[in-house]
Amino acid sequence: MLDDISLFVHIVRSGGLAAAAVELGLPAATVTRRLQKLEHVLGCRLIHRSARKFSLTSEGEAYFEAYAELVQQFDATTRAMSAELHQISGKLTVLAPTNVSVGILQPMWSAFVRRHPQIRLDLRLGNKLQDIYDGQVDLALRIGPQQDSQLFQIRLGVVSTIVVASREYLAEHGTPDRLSDLSAHRIIAVNGLPRWSMRNKRDGSTEAMRLEATTQVDDIGLARQLARDGLGIALLPASEMVDDLESGRFCRILADWQGPDREAFAIWPTGRLLSARAKCLRDFMQAHIGRMPVLQGQVPVCGEPRSQENQIDWHRL
Template sequence: MLDDIALFVHVAQARSLTGAGAALSLPAATVTRRLQRLEDKLGHQLVHRSARKFGLTSEGEAYFQAFAGIVEQAEVTARNLSAEMHELSGPLVVAAPTNISVGALQPMWTAFMRRHPGIRLDLRLSNFNIDLLEDRIDLALRIGPQQDQRLYQKKMGSISTAVMAAPSYLEGGNMPEGPNDLERHAIIAVRTIPAWRLSHKLTGSTCVLHLKGDVIVDDIALVRQFAEDGFGVCLLSVTEAAEPLEQGRLKLLLPDWQGQQRDIYAVWPTGRLLSARAKCLREFMRIYLAERPVFQGQLPTVSTLI
């Protein structure tokens, strides 16, 4: 009915059914049919139909005065929103995990802002999932597949996890040769990961270890720091440990084994059209991650292995 009211306003402004049809790119027959439908719903004739003269009835004049301004404002707003959806400028609200965003992905955010200075990036960082609908998030970066049916998701890459420890912890020479050897080592555990699932790179065989944590935390950055400080062995993503691995503060153990890969997803609400800005960031992330092996599931070079 609202669309038919807008059509009536255009008819009144054009003072012609044919003229309104031309302005709206509609056949005159369609304009006539929809106007008749509106009049039937309202129970009033709105337009005097005559081949020689156009005019509004008193009811038509009242409806025109009531709705002309509303229709005009709605159409202006719709045009502005449409233009904003297609422009690479304006606000973009993004949710992402804290640790990877301030660590391995920090250069990506910098590169995106430099590439698109007109986009005002509002980056909401949290290691807990933000409600994208409630917080009106345009696009989110998430680790792991999402079970929420209200969300679309597109895989962007993956991150390997590996067993590692500091050289200072390994000074005693008690090196683990296989996964089961980890049971006699000090373990730095993450509260949300009750078991370590390791897979053999060559055979594909898996080993699930339920290890008792000597230290248990719920923050990955603290796991890395405790490992660097020599408190034990940890299972950590290679992106989180990239710098200490490169600088020798951590070493990879069990070179034939690796932990579960953690897939990276771009996520957005199903009921919301992606703006040009959100699409731009999604494509930027896809290319950025695809060009870097560490975000495609590859482990660091052999120089970081023991």
């Protein structure tokens, strides 16, 4: 019924049914039919039908006076919201994990801000998923699939988790040759990866391990630093250790085995239209994460720097 009220107001402002039909791009018969439908619902005539003169009935005058301003406000709000959705400018609130954002993806954020200075990026680091449901976040980068059917998700990449230790630790404690050897070593565990579900990449066999951790932390960055300091063996995402692996500070051990893959997703609530700026960032992340080998499941080779073609010049983006 709201559409028919709006149509009536447009008819009055246009000065007739034919003029309103042209202005709205509708067939004249459709305009007439919808006006008649509204009059039938109201139980009264709103417009005098005359080939010589367009005029409102007393009921039509009262109806126009009651709704004209509301329809104008509705149209203005609709136009403003449409412009807001389609313009690549304005505020964009994004939720992303701390470690990956201040680490391997930090240059990506800089490149996005440089490419789109008209977008005011509000990057919130953390994992407060409730912010998405509350409508406080336009788009989120999340690690691990989201099981909630209220969320749309697009897969951006995948990170391998591998077993590593520093050269100093291995020199002092020896290098394990089998998974069973790990029970004799100092283990640094991350709360997000308490159980080591290992998969052999050669034969596909799996083994679930519950190791007694010497040290347990709830932050991957801290676990990496503890392992870097020679305090134990850790199962960590390869994306958190690119420089350490390439420089030789970390050695990958039990190379035939790796932990669960950690998939990265862009997510947003179902039923919400993504603004043009949110789509812009989503596509930007998809393109550039897709160009990073370590975020597509590859593992850097220990002591072997990246080849020139695998180094992204973010400043040129």
